[in-house]
Amino acid sequence: MRPDAIANSLIVSCQPVPGGAMDDAASVIGFARAALDAGAGGLRIESVAYVAAVRAAVAAPIIGLVKRDLDDSPVRITPFLTDAEELADAGADIIAFDATARPRPAAVCELIAAIHARGRLAMADCSCRADAEAALAAGADIVGSTMSGYTGGPEPVEPDLALVASLRQLTPHVVAEGRLRTPEHAADAVRAGAAAVVVGSAITRPEHVTGWFRDAVGTAFARRDLPVLALDIGGTKTFAALVRGAEVIEEAIIATDRAAGPDAWLDAAADVARGWGGFAAVGAAVTGFVRDGLWSALNPRVLGIPPRFPLAERGGARFGAPFLAVNDAQAATWGEHRFGVGEGGDLVFLTISTGIGGGIVTGGRLLGGLAGHFGQLRSPSGGAAPLEDGASGGWMAEEAARVGHVVEAPAIFARSGEAWAEGIVATSAARVALLCRDIQLALDPPLIAIGGGVGLADGYLARIEARLGGLPPELAPRLAAARLGARAGILGVADLARSNA
Known part of the structure; x- marks a missing residue:
C-alpha cells in the first residue's frame, strides 16, 4: 500500500x-x-x-x-x-x-x-x-x-x-x-x-x-432558570435590573458620572449587581451606535464615548458572563415586539423623547447597526441638520425658549391650549407624520409603534394620525402607542441577551 x-x-x-x-x-x-x-x-x-x-x-x-x-x-x-x-x-x-x-x-x-x-x-x-x-x-x-x-x-x-x-x-x-x-x-x-x-x-x-450532550443540556437548563442582568446606560443614569421573561425581579438607578467613562459605568453596575446573585447573561441597552460589540456616539452631546469602545469585550470580562450590547432604541423595539404592542409580530418602533430613535423588527429579527436611527435622517432639512433637531423634545424646548418660554417638553404639552405651545407641538407631530409615511413606503411594516416621553404625551399620537388621515388606505401606516414605557429597553435587551447566551 x-x-x-x-x-x-x-x-x-x-x-x-x-x-x-x-x-x-x-x-x-x-x-x-x-x-x-x-x-x-x-x-x-x-x-x-x-x-x-x-x-x-x-x-x-x-x-x-x-x-x-x-x-x-x-x-x-x-x-x-x-x-x-x-x-x-x-x-x-x-x-x-x-x-x-x-x-x-x-x-x-x-x-x-x-x-x-x-x-x-x-x-x-x-x-x-x-x-x-x-x-x-x-x-x-x-x-x-x-x-x-x-x-x-x-x-x-x-x-x-x-x-x-x-x-x-x-x-x-x-x-x-x-x-x-x-x-x-x-x-x-x-x-x-x-x-x-x-x-x-x-x-x-x-x-x-x-x-x-449531557453537559451542554445541563448547562443550558441551569442557565435557563437564571435571570438576566439588564442595563440601560443613558446620559444621566443607568437603569440596572434583574429580569426573568417580562418580570423585573430587582432594579436600581445609578447616576451616570459622564466624566468617568464607560469602564467606570460598568464598574458601578457590577457593584450593584453583586448583591443580586447569579445571572445567565448581561444585556446592555445604550445610547449611540453599536456594531460587533463596539460602541460609538452618534451625538456626543448626549453621552461622550470613546470611538469604537469595546463594550461587549469589557462587559464580558467585568461580569464573567455572556455580554450583549445594542442601541437602546433597538432594545426597546425588541421589547415592544416580544412583550408589548407588537405581540410577537414585525414592527417599526419610533421613540420620540429628548432625541428621536427607533428600531426595526422584520421577519422576526431585530436589525442592528444603524437600522432604525430615524432621528439622524437629514432629508427633511435638505441635509442641514438631523430630523431630531426639528421635531424632538430637545427641539421643542429650544423653540419654546426662542419665543420666550424656558420650559421642557412636558410643560409645553401642559400649555398646548396656548398658541405658541400648540404651534410647537403641531409642527413636531407633522414632521413625525411625514417620517411615518416615509417609513411605510420604504419598509411597509404592519405596525409603527410610537413611544418616548413626547411620543406618548397626551394628544401627540392623535395629531400624527390626523396629519395622515387623508392618505389612501393602502398607503396609510398603522400606528399604535407603545405599551412598555421606560421598561421596554430593559425587557428587550434582557430577552436578546438570553437568546445570545
Whole structure:
C-alpha cells in the first residue's frame, strides 16, 4: 500500500471505551461496517485481537495500534517492536505509533524498521512539528497530529489545526486526528492541509458523545432558570435590573458620572449587581451606535464615548458572563415586539423623547447597526441638520425658549391650549407624520409603534394620525402607542441577551 491510499478520506476510529458496553469484537466490527457503509475510507482499530476480527470482516485500509499503560514510560501507543509486528500479522495496513520525544521502550527508528520489515506503512503520531521532523527523517511514511495536547498539562478542547498546517509543510501525507468532534472541525482540518481525517469518539464512543450532550443540556437548563442582568446606560443614569421573561425581579438607578467613562459605568453596575446573585447573561441597552460589540456616539452631546469602545469585550470580562450590547432604541423595539404592542409580530418602533430613535423588527429579527436611527435622517432639512433637531423634545424646548418660554417638553404639552405651545407641538407631530409615511413606503411594516416621553404625551399620537388621515388606505401606516414605557429597553435587551447566551 502507498501512503496516498488513504488520501482524501474520512477514517473512523473504532476504539470502544475500555471495559465499556461496546468493548467486544462484535461491536467493533459493527462500528467498522457501519462507518464503511456510510462512506468512510478507512478504519483505525486498537489491539491485535480487534484488528484481526475487523480484517476478517472488511477489506478497507486499517490503521492498527496497541495501547499499553507502562510503569517506566509515558508512551502508550504501540510501544514495543512485538506490538508492531503482531499488528502487521493481524492484517493492519498501517501501523500507528507514538512518535513523541519521551522515554520509550523502543526507538522510533527501530519501530519504523520493524514495520517496514513486515511490508506495512509507518504512521507517526506526533505532538509537535519536531516529532514529525524526527519521524520523517527516520523513514515514517505518514505523520499525524494525534498526540497534540496529550504529553502533559491540561488537555485542550479544540483540535490543533495549526499543527496540521505545520505538518503539511513537511509532507503531503498528513492525518489530522484528535478532538475532531464536529463536521466543521473535520472540514477545517482538510482546509488546514490534512490528506485524511480521523474521527473517533464523536462517532464510535456513545459514552463520550452522551457526556458532551449531557453537559451542554445541563448547562443550558441551569442557565435557563437564571435571570438576566439588564442595563440601560443613558446620559444621566443607568437603569440596572434583574429580569426573568417580562418580570423585573430587582432594579436600581445609578447616576451616570459622564466624566468617568464607560469602564467606570460598568464598574458601578457590577457593584450593584453583586448583591443580586447569579445571572445567565448581561444585556446592555445604550445610547449611540453599536456594531460587533463596539460602541460609538452618534451625538456626543448626549453621552461622550470613546470611538469604537469595546463594550461587549469589557462587559464580558467585568461580569464573567455572556455580554450583549445594542442601541437602546433597538432594545426597546425588541421589547415592544416580544412583550408589548407588537405581540410577537414585525414592527417599526419610533421613540420620540429628548432625541428621536427607533428600531426595526422584520421577519422576526431585530436589525442592528444603524437600522432604525430615524432621528439622524437629514432629508427633511435638505441635509442641514438631523430630523431630531426639528421635531424632538430637545427641539421643542429650544423653540419654546426662542419665543420666550424656558420650559421642557412636558410643560409645553401642559400649555398646548396656548398658541405658541400648540404651534410647537403641531409642527413636531407633522414632521413625525411625514417620517411615518416615509417609513411605510420604504419598509411597509404592519405596525409603527410610537413611544418616548413626547411620543406618548397626551394628544401627540392623535395629531400624527390626523396629519395622515387623508392618505389612501393602502398607503396609510398603522400606528399604535407603545405599551412598555421606560421598561421596554430593559425587557428587550434582557430577552436578546438570553437568546445570545
